Amino acid sequence: MKMTSYLKKTLKNPRSRWATLTGVGALFGLSYLLGSGQGTDTPEDTVTVLEAGRADFVVSVKESGTLEPVNQTTIRNEVYGSSRIIYLVPQGTQVKEGDLLVELDSSEQEKRLERRRLSYESRQATLAAAESRLVIVKSDAESDVRKAQLKVEFARMDMEKFEVLEKDHLLREAELSVLLAQEKLSISEQRYSNSKKLADAGFETSSIVSRDKLSVTAGSARLEKARNSEKSTKRFDAVKRYRKHAADLVETQTELMRTKKEADRRLVQAQANLSSASASLDVAKLALADAATQVNASKMYAPHDGMVVYGGSSSRASRESMIEEGAVVRNRQELITIPDTSAMKIAVKIHETMASDVEVGQEAFVTLDATPDIVYKGRVSHMSLFPDRRSFWSSSKSLVYGAEITLTNADETINPGASGKAQIVVHHLEDALTVPINAVTTIEGQQIVEVQVSKRKTETRPVEIGIVNERRVQVLAGIEEGDLVLVRTAG
Numbered sequence: 033m034k035m036t037s038y039l040k041k042t043l044k045n046p047r048s049r050w051a052t053l054t055g056v057g058a059l060f061g062l063s064y065l066l067g068s069g070q071g072t073d074t075p076e077d078t079v080t081v082l083e084a085g086r087a088d089f090v091v092s093v094k095e096s097g098t099l100e101p102v103n104q105t106t107i108r109n110e111v112y113g114s115s116r117i118i119y120l121v122p123q124g125t126q127v128k129e130g131d132l133l134v135e136l137d138s139s140e141q142e143k144r145l146e147r148r149r150l151s152y153e154s155r156q157a158t159l160a161a162a163e164s165r166l167v168i169v170k171s172d173a174e175s176d177v178r179k180a181q182l183k184v185e186f187a188r189m190d191m192e193k194f195e196v197l198e199k200d201h202l203l204r205e206a207e208l209s210v211l212l213a214q215e216k217l218s219i220s221e222q223r224y225s226n227s228k229k230l231a232d233a234g235f236e237t238s239s240i241v242s243r244d245k246l247s248v249t250a251g252s253a254r255l256e257k258a259r260n261s262e263k264s265t266k267r268f269d270a271v272k273r274y275r276k277h278a279a280d281l282v283e284t285q286t287e288l289m290r291t292k293k294e295a296d297r298r299l300v301q302a303q304a305n306l307s308s309a310s311a312s313l314d315v316a317k318l319a320l321a322d323a324a325t326q327v328n329a330s331k332m333y334a335p336h337d338g339m340v341v342y343g344g345s346s347s348r349a350s351r352e353s354m355i356e357e358g359a360v361v362r363n364r365q366e367l368i369t370i371p372d373t374s375a376m377k378i379a380v381k382i383h384e385t386m387a388s389d390v391e392v393g394q395e396a397f398v399t400l401d402a403t404p405d406i407v408y409k410g411r412v413s414h415m416s417l418f419p420d421r422r423s424f425w426s427s428s429k430s431l432v433y434g435a436e437i438t439l440t441n442a443d444e445t446i447n448p449g450a451s452g453k454a455q456i457v458v459h460h461l462e463d464a465l466t467v468p469i470n471a472v473t474t475i476e477g478q479q480i481v482e483v484q485v486s487k488r489k490t491e492t493r494p495v496e497i498g499i500v501n502e503r504r505v506q507v508l509a510g511i512e513e514g515d516l517v518l519v520r521t522a523g
Contacts, residue, residue: 079520081518082517083517084514084517086513087463087466088462088464089504090501092457093386093389093456094453094454095382095454097378097380097452099448099451100379100448100449101375101448102372102376105335106369108365109365110326110363110364111138111326112326114362114363115137116137116359117355117359118137120356120357121134122340124340126340127338127339127340128334129337131334132331132333133333133367135331141326145326147323148323149320149323151319152313158309158312159306159313165305166302172298177288179291180292181288186284187280187281187284191280202269205265206258206261210262213254213255214258217248220248220251221251223247228241338372338373340370341448343368343369355368375439376438377436378437378439379435379436380434380435380436383432384419384432392414393411393412394411394412395410396409396412396455396456397410397454397455397457398452399452400452401450401451408442409439410438411438411440412456413436414434414435415435416433419432420433437454461499461506464498465511466504466506467517468503468519469505470520471519479495479497480492481511481518482518483511493510494510495508495509495510
């Protein structure tokens with residue numbers, strides 16, 4: 033395989049791109065430093081003969097970072113407005129779940145809770161009154177409707193009674209009055225006729241005749257009156273009374289409709305008052321619950337075991353209050369964080385030229401500045417897809433990508449915030465043939481290695497290189513294991 037074809041193949045692999053380019057760049061630089069690149073000794077060079085051998089070959093990315101917990105809980109002030117701290121657990125304390133961490137002055141919250149409780153009780157009484165009022169209004173409405181319905185029923189019965197009975201009776205009375213008047217007139221006329229005959233015979237006096245005549249006249253008047261009354265009854269009185277009953281029925285029906293509408297209106301109003309009272313009670317209940325929550329929020333407890341770390345700024349020049357007893361803190365201000373030290377990670381920034389080589393799952397090793405002799409194992413748990421926004425505004429024009437390495441053998445002796453260094457293994461080759469990086473130089477674009485073939489003879493061999501780390505170069509072709517290569521170092 034030629035070098036150019038290998039580079040094309042290697043550059044297609046994002047994991048080896050940086051390592052290969054870095055190695056090639058190092059070789060080009062080395063060639064430049066060696067001068068003409070002819071492989072000849074200079075007075076300043078020191079030549080060492082080393083044997084090309086096989087071993088595990090590691091290429092890694094090294095960056096510094098800060099140790100952080102994988103999981104941590106932030107305790108914030110949930111009390112509205114500003115509150116004063118009256119108790120605070122000391123920073124660094126190892127707490128258990130349920131331990132009191134912070135207590136704020138809750139006097140104002142307790143006053144608010146009492147006001148909300150009174151308001152809630154008042155709304156309860158209003159709701160009870162509205163419920164009772166609705167029952168009363170409903171009962172009264174039903175009673176009024178029943179009365180109106182009864183009036184309609186009575187009016188209808190009166191009209192039917194007139195049609196069925198009273199009308200005929202009224203007309204019959206008028207007819208009987210006429211018949212009676214006719215009979216009386218007939219008797220008076222017969223008496224008058226008899227009196228006049230007896231008077232002509234000299235058996236009756238004229239006064240009796242006059243009296244009987246007057247009786248006939250009165251009977252005629254009564255008959256005429258009875259006949260007029262009969263006509264009036266048939267033409268006017270019966271019709272008038274029928275229409276009066278019909279009008280009464282219509283009026284009672286109208287009154288029933290008005291009564292129903294009024295009953296519905298009062299029911300709707302009573303139900304609206306009940307709904308309003310119920311909604312008002314719900315609002316008061318929420319306000320009461322919120323006030324109770326605020327009182328409870330004045331005491332903050334540990335949600336789980338861990339170590340107490342104060343939040344916010346430790347500088348008195350900061351606009352945010354320092355976390356200490358007596359300090360006034362605002363709503364939603366971060367007071368305490370409780371890291372879970374059972375799982376730790378180190379956050380690092382990867383230069384853009386190396387970011388493509390780093391992948392989630394790669395093995396890493398971490399050392400802390402405080403304990404450089406202890407090496408912790410880890411794996412890349414996160415690699416940003418996009419560069420850090422802050423790097424856009426940095427003075428350097430290079431971009432960096434955020435990465436996180438989770439420690440797999442962390443213990444409780446390490447604390448968050450510790451600085452350290454992470455070494456991410458991006459390539460790990462087993463049984464790779466390698467030579468020191470100073471053993472390879474470049475002549476006219478071709479990498480070469482100078483090999484000692486005898487005590488007094490050397491020869492240059494073109495080689496095909498693979499990946500490169502900061503000390504050694506992988507050799508893919510051109511030399512064999514055991515060959516003695518010349519390593520030149522500046523004197």
